[in-house]
Amino acid sequence: MATTEQFRALFDPRGIVVAGVSTHPGKFGFVALHNILTNGYAGGIFATNRDASPILGVDSVPSIDDLPEGVADLVFVCTPAATNADVLRSAAAKGITAAFLASAGFSESGDDGRLAQDALVALAEQLGMLIVGPNGQGVVSTPSSMCAQIVAPYPPRGRIGVASQSGNFVSSFMNYACASGVGISRAVSAGNAAMVGVTDFLRYFADDPETDVALAYVEGINDGRAFFRDVSEVAERMPVVLVKGGATAGGQRAAASHTGSLASDNRVFDGMCRQAGVLRARTIEEAFDVAATFATQPMPTGRRVAVVTTAGGWGVVTADAISGTDLELLSMPDDLIRELDAELSPRWSGSNPIDLAGSETKDTIPAVLEIVTRHADIDAVVLLGMGIQSNQARMETEGSFYPEWGLERIAGFHNRQDERYVTVAAQLGSTYGKPVLVATELAVTSPDNAAVRGTMQSGKLCYPSSNRAINALSRLWERAQWQQRRAH
């Protein structure tokens, strides 16, 4: 069993040795060193290379034996499988307590590989060393500015901890993090999970002060009861969002050849997640939406949602989306209607969704948001129609009349207003401790839009559609209910 100290050595090492660095920019050994060097890691960086060639400005040495003792906690191993045992022995002798093995050629390649892998685990246990992998993609830890992996990207710093049986979904989640601005604390691919698997990382995340929500991808599970026990313990303390690959018969065949594990009845897995308090997501994008919402929004204390929109159609489909969940489209109390009447022209909808119907003036939206968010009957707010004016501003800015005819002034005004609205939305959410979600397709179609940028700058996810916002909110409510029912 891996210790907390070993996980610290993995995620926050004093120094890293990349074993098996290549001078060829197409090789893993080169890419790993490159990625560590270019993303701001502040600890010591060391490299081993057969020929001791200098690579990317690092003076490599032929062997870890040639390095001083006590300068590194982590070795990132890119050497061929057959040499890994020697690398571990040399690393342990220098005080290194964690190894990430990118090397392939172990259990994924057949019986001989499995035997070699088992022998490596036995050796690591004897040496008091944690090994992650083999056949893994890498480990990322933003508090240490560490990008120790053989692929891009490097995500912004944030509160989501990612653990995956498949390295490519670590990349997928981090790509979403880069695009949305909602960041990652730690991310790790378990590879063959010879010594530690996804649940071991989740357990570490539960204690990690840098992580607020765990996001996991799993395909096969060897010991179902142990998995249930582990995720139950983590989910009691932290939201766990999980995607299970191989949920269908076709997917199960693919998973068996991918990770060599048995599959179970999808409905059993579903029930196990509900029982453990794990939020199972159907897709990778849903999983990221939900994890990002846990990471950036307060937990709802009730189911009643207010929808604030600048135009009608968006509100209507959002009301439809709410009715397909456990959330409730609040029917507006009289005092709230009176307060809004005082703020809005008679054109507004007079009901929820609160459709402003173009009746707003300069300070209307912040005022309406304040009235709605602070109301005791409202547990969450969804804000739609932000960024329309900035989108027009963009057309004007790019058009041939700009900056004459007052276009410069009006475009600047619209950009500032949209940014202000979404900033106020985020602030009100913090002030009143309620989720306030901004949804617009501009998040995808025009990511440089002022409303989208403003939402990102406020640290929130800008949802690409209201149904995705509602779904994410409903999953927060699902967890809130799960906790409420079990509160003693």
Place this chain on the structure above:
Amino acid sequence: MPDPDLTLSSRTLSEAESKALLARFGLPLLDERLAADPNEAAAMATEIGYPVVAKLHGVNIAHKTERGLVRLGLSDATAVRQAAKELFAAARESDGFVEVLVAPMVRGNRELIAGVANDPQFGMTVMVGIGGIFAEALGDVAIRLVPITRVDAEEMIGDLQTQALLGAYRGEPAVDRERLVDVLMGLSAAVLASLDVMSVDLNPLIVVDGIPIAVDALVEVRN
């Protein structure tokens, strides 16, 4: 780890044995009797009250309905005697020792299913679902790992998609969720109490005035 020989090393209890085992865990079963001959069947039916159901019963009989060994809605002693005579006559040598099981005839428009099964990865599980003729097509079931809490059981019922069938429906009251929770808790307790229980099928659970009643039950035990 799953035992590949599991199916070989198990046996299915008779309906009466199954129900006797489950009755210890408070599962909602009917007042049923086993009769050795048609006259005894009629006498028992009179004690139970009409209408009744009669089934041929024996340790080796599993597929009663398929073999036409279930007679429903028998409304007097003559009908019971006649039905029992036919059931005894339908017995095959391979059925071994047989009796006729007499039970009250209960009516309800809604059927549920519940049970226990052994999952190869997660071990013993408890299940509830929508029953009846469309059960397999709907596949509307919720599963949890044994043991469950009452909160788990309540959530299982809440997870079923066809919630409209659990509310007041066609003149019948809503399904009593507390009683259904009791059924699921009883199944979980039965597994915990006996390592030998490998599967339980309560199919159907007929909803009678809102109360789920197990009119058929099969328990599979480890040898």
